Amino acid sequence: MTASENVAVTVNGPFEEGVKILEALLTRLPTSLAATVSPPDGRFAELRVSRLIEGAALDAYVRRMAKLGTRAQISEAIGAAKELIEACNRATCELLQVSYSDSDFPKLGKTVRKRLAELERGSGTATRAIDQLFAGMATIELALATLRNEVGTGHGRSALPKGLRPRHGQLAIDTADTHARYLVSTLSDLNLI
Template structure:
């Protein structure tokens, strides 16, 4: 995974995982950090590369860089997190017999932080999207909510790669149907999404919902969801560009954010219905 979700909690966990204040020395070195910080264009956030050479430890550097990224360029920060985890793994940071082992507590903290964003960090440092089919109802909704948060920011990796062959909106529709009917049968996307809308009492072009004043908006959301699905590169989902080559980057961001908006709407409606 080239990009890893970044938030305040993950920034703290990533700074802890490089903290070597209590040991004589441990890789990655400051020079290693210099290289990946510069490679990702995050040097403006690094106190060491900005002349503060005093007592700037690795943890303080990483925390400062990630906080700068959260404010000014989250996408660069997400790429940096992925590279830093790869760097730690390459130095044996996740192997308890290695002199560069980062410690069980630091790994557990990072695992828990990433899990809330739909990412599984294995004990050997490998990263995979959370497989939704293996989760309980509560875990499923928490994972979907994490993908929705990222989709609403235009993060294509989270919006399309939910650890399954489904995109985010398809996964949410399937969850709605399973929750309300006990199971769902695989079908084409418009039928799947239409059934989810119908079960939630929402209008589609073929069904009338319970709230007439919301009907036009609900139909628009349904049609928008189908339109976004039509833009998917279905052979490439999970293995490269998630949208057709004719879709520009700006159009892709709009499509992803739309996917997040519709997914959030459906998930909130489901919570209302079952509460």
């Protein structure tokens, strides 16, 4: 199943077309370009300070994202990035005392975004642009979950995925870092952590 087929099952509209365009562009990139990647050292600082998730759990995710030199390491980093977002979303639900679906990653994210949007509106800071950013977070979470399902760890693969480059792992790490930073800063602004 391709990324666009997987997305088409769960998302309708222009997102599917965007995935197709991105896939086409990725196939045109030269594979010989050296990717500039930054290690996750120093990443997730806000998350660590917030203690939203346990420090030992964060350390385990960061270790899995620390190297992007081989296909196995890139696959591991992608899996860890998706799992870290899931851990942050679960911890946020627990902090907010909101029940959530244990087995449905998109519903978990939606639960977090919905509750945070309600709290933002109550604080008087919600705008249409913030609502659009929340919708964008849903798209990003779904795309990362799709990437993890196709090339990340966690599905007992008999072979490593082909075509993985450090930039793919770095994008997953950047996504997880941005997501965690946004959750922590929102919870902090609302005086919840």
